[in-house]
Amino acid sequence: MNQPKDPTEKLKNLLACKRYEQPPPGYFSRFPERLRARLEAEEFVEYSSLWQWLVNKFDAKPVVACVYGIALSTLLLAGFNLSQVFDTESAVSPVAGGPWMGWTPPTGLMDNVELARNRYRNPSSSVLPVAFLPVNSVSSSRFVFGTPIQRQPALFAPFQD
Amino acid sequence: MTETVLEQPPPKKQTVAPIDDRALVRTAQNGDFEAYDELVRRYQERVYATLYHMTSNHEDANDLAQEAFIKGFRALKSFKGDSSFFTWIYRIAVNRTINFLKKRNKRIHMSLNDLEFNAEHDPDLIALTSEKNPRRDLNLVELQEKLNEAMLKLSHIHRLVVTLHDVQGLSHDEISKIMDCNTGTVRSRLFYARQQLQAYLSDYLT
Incomplete structure (x- = not known):
């Protein structure tokens, strides 16, 4: 045996024998086809959905993702605070659903409307026009963005010909 | 005519x-x-x-x-x-x-069952496995496993240098271009990596 005595040479020979470690037969003949299939599949998936596109974009740009997250959180918080304000206002508003759902009072009720406006501006006032008292109590809507159930207050206006 | x-x-x-x-x-x-x-x-x-x-x-x-x-x-x-x-x-x-x-954190699964049959006839391997040493009954697959275990103990950079030079047969110059460093660095890394491997495989190389 022409076995080298130098350990370094032995090591080199041993390492060179690692070249014999091969993948399963036929692996390399199918490699380009598999590569092309994967490339096409990835290109299809890449733009298959807006969500995927967003994820890919943000994956590459973490700073943008952070800014987007902070902006979204701020927006949600602001929306929540706004809904709280509207909830409070709708509790004292004579109109169900809040002040933004205004209604046009019928003719002849302008005095009552004035009274209602005064009450709206000064909720602590106990003066309330009788004609504005609903038959059923008006519950304020808890919806913020959805369509609330609108209950119009019952009005008792003098019959006019 | x-x-x-x-x-x-x-x-x-x-x-x-x-x-x-x-x-x-x-x-x-x-x-x-x-x-x-x-x-x-x-x-x-x-x-x-x-x-x-x-x-x-x-x-x-x-x-x-x-x-x-x-x-x-x-x-x-x-x-x-x-x-x-x-x-x-x-x-x-x-x-x-x-x-x-x-x-990859220690998620290592060696798949060494694809060793080509011709390796068994390689004279260097025959010499290495038949020589009198403390592990004279060591067979070819075991030797390859020991070698791969030793390779995995190297740092990524040193393993790369050994792979490119001693396994793939690339020159120092080619390796320096691939690794974006000078040939002196390649040589020193190669020397260090071989020293480490020899230490890990001392039972089988002496």
């Missing part, structure tokens, strides 16, 4: 010269996937082998090789031709593999 016989020249053998890498790259840069296919066929074995010896796992090497060639295809437009395509794609593959290995 003499007849003149016109001798027809023998038909030329049509030899298809292999297309230069640069020409293939230019064609592939224009979106021709066939040209890129040819480049893949030329270098797939060497790229795969390097990644396999780096990861000691067939599935990981397969995934990484595919990812490297896909990234190469997508970045082909930015390839200026300052280096050879071989060096360029190797650099992509190697960088990707080193990043992968950094993330």
Whole structure:
């Protein structure tokens, strides 16, 4: 045996024998086809959905993702605070659903409307026009963005010909 | 009257010269996937082998090789031709593999059952396995396992240098281009890596 005595040479020979470690037969003949299939599949998936596109974009740009997250959180918080304000206002508003759902009072009720406006501006006032008292109590809507159930207050206006 | 016989020249053998890498790259840069296919066929074995010896796992090497060639295809437009395509794609593959290995936490499954049968007839291996040593009953597969275990104990950079030089047979100059360092660094890393391997495999090399 022409076995080298130098350990370094032995090591080199041993390492060179690692070249014999091969993948399963036929692996390399199918490699380009598999590569092309994967490339096409990835290109299809890449733009298959807006969500995927967003994820890919943000994956590459973490700073943008952070800014987007902070902006979204701020927006949600602001929306929540706004809904709280509207909830409070709708509790004292004579109109169900809040002040933004205004209604046009019928003719002849302008005095009552004035009274209602005064009450709206000064909720602590106990003066309330009788004609504005609903038959059923008006519950304020808890919806913020959805369509609330609108209950119009019952009005008792003098019959006019 | 003499007849003149016109001798027809023998038909030329049509030899298809292999297309230069640069020409293939230019064609592939224009979106021709066939040209890129040819480049893949030329270098797939060497790229795969390097990644396999780096990861000691067939599935990981397969995934990484595919990812490297896909990234190469997508970045082909930015390839200026300052280096050879071989060096360029190797650099992509190697960088990707080193990043992968950094993330892989001891999730190592060696798949060494694909050893080619011809290795058993290699004279160097016969000599190594039959020599009188403390592990004289060591068989070929065990020896390969010990070697791979020792390789995995090396740092990624040192394993890469050993793989490229001692397994793949690349020159110091080529390795320095792939690893983006000078040849002196390659030599020193190679020396250190061999020292480490010899220490790990001292039972089998003395």
